[in-house]
Amino acid sequence: MTPRLLLASSSPYRRALLERLGLPFTTASPDIDESPRPGESGNQLATRLAEAKALALREQFRDHWIIGSDQVASLPDGTLLHKPGTHEQAARQLQESSGHNVVFHTGLCLLDATTGNRQICCEPFKVHFRPLDPTEIDSYLRREQPYDCAGSFKMEGLGITLFERLEGHDPNSLVGLPLIALNRMLRHWGCNPLLAAD
Template sequence: MPQKPVLLASSSPYRKELLARLGLPFSCASPDIDESPLPGEAPHTLAMRLAQSKTKALAASHPNHWIIGSDQVAALPDGTFLSKPGSFATACRQLQQSSGQSVIFHTGLALLDSNSGNLQACCEVFTVHFRNLSRKEIEAYLHKEQPYDCAGSFKMEGLGITLFRELQGRDPNSLIGLPLIALNSMLTNWGRNPLLEP
């Protein structure tokens, strides 16, 4: 039986690079959804809802596909969401807020069979414990790496690793945006093992 084509419901270059590690052929499409949180919505609930919404938004236009959706929500201990900063000023403020804090990243993951409607979904939690950072360190980091399109204002796979005192979680890839361990489990659950691909 021919394998169903895999579609990544994302325009993120980081997620595309991560998915490519599994060695499966795939295409990408950008889902058009409203990513605003609902009133009082918890971070893990938001991450799960958005991941599933991304897959469903592309189901009609991509019949007979396996569609992968993922979304990440970062929150400070007081519940404040950390977004993609978009600018130096916002990134500087976010890193000042995170300094000395433990920031929790909730990464929702969904795999949808657009033909049958079958869906697998989970939320990976990863905690980042920040060092106490000086303003000078924060500004130097931002000038060097410019992580303005990254939730939490850092790139863990780059110089951002210098901002932390400890990382806690099952899969560091989830911090970059796509939990590959969980995704591999979902794929193998449906009979597609990346290790056994021709």
């Protein structure tokens, strides 16, 4: 069984990850408020936003399985890191992360728009940043310009040079879509990417 899949995201990173499963899909961008609620943890925020993204497109795509995902990074003190948007904010984030462990929470929701049934999880992934000096941070940002990435780096590029080690179940979740968990959800509903028709 190959359902009609919709990725509720305009992210080129998530699109590239989902393509790896070899299933046909379309994309659409949900319009939701991504502001954190008072006292909301990174795990709670990522999970809530992943579900909200999928639900936001349910009326338009009633015969689809909708994949919603969102990522939030948090410093050891609980401070949330968002997409920096600017060089200055990215430099500030990387300086705050320098020498620390940052946890990336990637929320995932698979919604059957027809029935309303959904599977939801949040995949944590810990990044151990090495100590970074301001010259390294500035050079990295000017070379890669990761201003649309939570945490201010691209793990699949030069961002790997910022770390001492990585710790987690699925490195894809660090890029923005936990493929191991998504594959498990798809198989649970009877869609095995390995057995899908070509």
